[in-house]
Amino acid sequence: MEDARAAREPGTRLWHPFADMAAVSTVGEMVIDRGEGAYVVDEQGRRYLDASAGLWYCNVGHGREALADAAAAQMRRLASYSAFGDLATRPALDLAERLAAMAPLHDARVFLTSGGSDSVDTAVKLVRRYWAELGQSERTVIVTREHAYHGMHLAGTSLAGIEANRAGHGDLDPAVVQVPWDDADALESLLSSRSDIAAFFCEPIIGAGGVYAPPGDYLARVRETCRSHGVLFVADEVISGYGRAGAMFASERWALDPDVMLTAKGITSGYIPLGAVIVAGRVAEPFWTPGAVPVMWRHGYTYSAHATACAVALANLDIVEEESLVARVDRLQHQLAAALLPLAAYDVVSEVRAGVGLLAAVDYSTEAKSTGVPARVLAGLRERGVLTRNLASGALQVSPPFVIDDADIDLLGRAIADALVAAGATKARASSSGLLPDITSDEGVDAYDDRHYLEQRPPHHG
């Protein structure tokens, strides 16, 4: 007898990632058709300001012909070939050289993957194998942070500091310990108390977990703690890499000197999937010393060092450099903060986190979250021609392409304000501008960072 539920028309055959398919298959999909600069257009011809850069990746903006041309030229010549063993393609070699030269790691080596989750998985295996090669195979434990997002492979799911992303998948990797996101003392006491820790994984700015910039001297302290305990420091720059944090890498902005740095997204601005694990020479050494690692490190992906992806990455980095887009982010971060911070005056808003790079979040009060405000604001934004999404915590993600201009940043701030009001918000507090430093200057942003994250940061469980 046929199962009645299975026989029901599904509405769509596309199983969407991170989706409530019961809802999507009933309500329908929003089909994005094309894009140009900071805008995308749906199949009905409606134009939207892309306030999230896709999933934090479209740094150089949509519709770049140079990237399409780079892909087409490479595909016509050789779409890709294996990079296993001694094989290589020219774009892969050129990209590795370029990344090693630009990354803030000494004597870097570059392991290419197909995205951020691959990069996380590679790094977890790499650090454990590193310690095994050094004769310390008891060092297997990975330390991760509350709010952390390290992708969706099983390793990254095990490292997740967003509880909802871990739940319901059976037993995850038990060799993982979580610490509070903002407490350097907690890491210090953990590392002092055990000798089985391989690495500390850290997003310099927490992204999908809610957009939390590092408070005060947090990063300097945890970096030093790892160094003094001989624990590897892995900077997950899948979001922050290639300019989004207002420097080419957040590790540069905060002088982290990571042992391993994970990147993806902005490496190609999302035009084609690619990730890069950039490894300091000191960590690569056991793998590169004759006879050190028996036979070979049996790790890699079919599309590691994919030639077309590497060609697109090179062309993308050309654009980032030629158009000085990192300097542009450095300037626009002040504009974005100026446009968003006044939203903290609305009663439903608990906090606006902005000021570091083109990365921000508008967070809501617990009551607003329990009464559906985030979803209503999001819908209101779509009606007003702004496309973004709510993070797992309910906060609104704001991470536009680097090519967004001042006028569109202002428009974004106004659209969010209008959508808040349409969702029932009122201005409960006096305008916050008098309480905040002048965030249109560098000094002001730094002062804002400190005050904001030291005085207004949410509690650990927040």
Ligand SMILES: Cc1ncc(COP(=O)(O)O)c(C=O)c1O
């Ligand atoms: C910090 C971080 N690490 C890893 C990942 C996983 O990357 P991907 O989705 O490309 O697998 C993400 C994705 O958003 C991320 O933000």
